[in-house]
Every structure is written in structure tokens, then in C-alpha cells.
Amino acid sequence: MGMKENDYLCPKCKGHLNVGGQLVFATETQRKHKGLIMLNPKVGEYDYKHHTKFSLEKGELVEFKCPMCQHNLTAEKNNDHAMILMVGSEDNADYELYFSKKAGNKSTYVVAKDDIKAFGEDAMDIDDLFY
Ligand SMILES: [Zn+2]
Numbered sequence: 001m002g003m004k005e006n007d008y009l010c011p012k013c014k015g016h017l018n019v020g021g022q023l024v025f026a027t028e029t030q031r032k033h034k035g036l037i038m039l040n041p042k043v044g045e046y047d048y049k050h051h052t053k054f055s056l057e058k059g060e061l062v063e064f065k066c067p068m069c070q071h072n073l074t075a076e077k078n079n080d081h082a083m084i085l086m087v088g089s090e091d092n093a094d095y096e097l098y099f100s101k102k103a104g105n106k107s108t109y110v111v112a113k114d115d116i117k118a119f120g121e122d123a124m125d126i127d128d129l130f131y
Contacts, residue, residue: 004089007086008084009086010068010071011071013066024038025065026070027063029057030060033054035050036054038050044108046106057103059102059104060102062101078098083097093112094112097110098110106120107119
């Protein structure tokens with residue numbers, strides 16, 4: 001692995017979502033609680049940080065928004081997932097990164113033009129994700 005990190009962008013405003021090795025999102029829970037969440041951007045890792053007063057219940061659906069333009073990052077192809085853009089540090093290629101909006105759900109998908117990789121113990125069949 002190189003020293004350089006992948007870049008992560010909002011698909012709407014193209015603003016950078018990664019700061020200090022974390023992804024930053026504005027989020028809102030089903031109970032209408034709002035808070036900032038920092039996610040580990042390493043594909044396949046699922047630890048996240050948030051303020052102690054902002055609590056997530058396991059399995060709760062969380063709306064992820066761009067902290068810069070407030071665009072809702074829900075994936076058009078699958079409403080249970082959020083989608084952001086990823087630029088690979090090694091190959092400089094553009095990818096779409098999908099991750100579950102459910103708190104505690106471990107699934108991430110990296111999509112290039114004709115290549116999909118699934119990560120995480122809760123990852124489902126790619127066919128179930130998009131079709
Ligand atoms: Zn944005």
C-alpha cells in the first residue's frame with residue numbers, strides 16, 4: 001500500500017469528503033436526530049465516530065448527506081445504500097463506492113465501469129444490490 005489515500009468526493013458538488021483520514025458526513029436518523037459521522041474510509045472496515053449525545057440504534061436506517069452541499073447521498077440504484085465517488089490513489093481511476101445506510105450493517109461495494117467488488121460479512125449478491 002502506498003502512502004497516498006484514495007480521494008472521496010460528493011457526486012453532486014465534487015467536494016472532498018475525506019479529512020484527516022476519515023470520511024465526514026452529515027446524517028439524520030429515522031428518529032430525526034441529526035449528527036456528524038466520521039467513517040473509516042478503508043474499504044471493508046466499519047468503525048465510525050460520532051458525538052456521544054448522537055446515538056445510533058443497530059439496524060436503524062441513517063440518511064447520509066454531503067456536509068458541504070446537503071445533497072442526500074442515497075444511491076439511485078438502491079435506496080438502502082449511499083453512494084459517493086472514489087478516486088483510487090494507485091490507479092487514479094474513478095469508482096463508485098456504495099455502503100449500507102443501516103447502522104451496524106457491514107457491506108461495502110466498489111464499482112468500476114465493469115467490475116464490482118463486494119466487501120463485508122453482510123454483503124449481498126451484487127445482483128440483489130442493483131437489480
Ligand atoms: Zn456535496
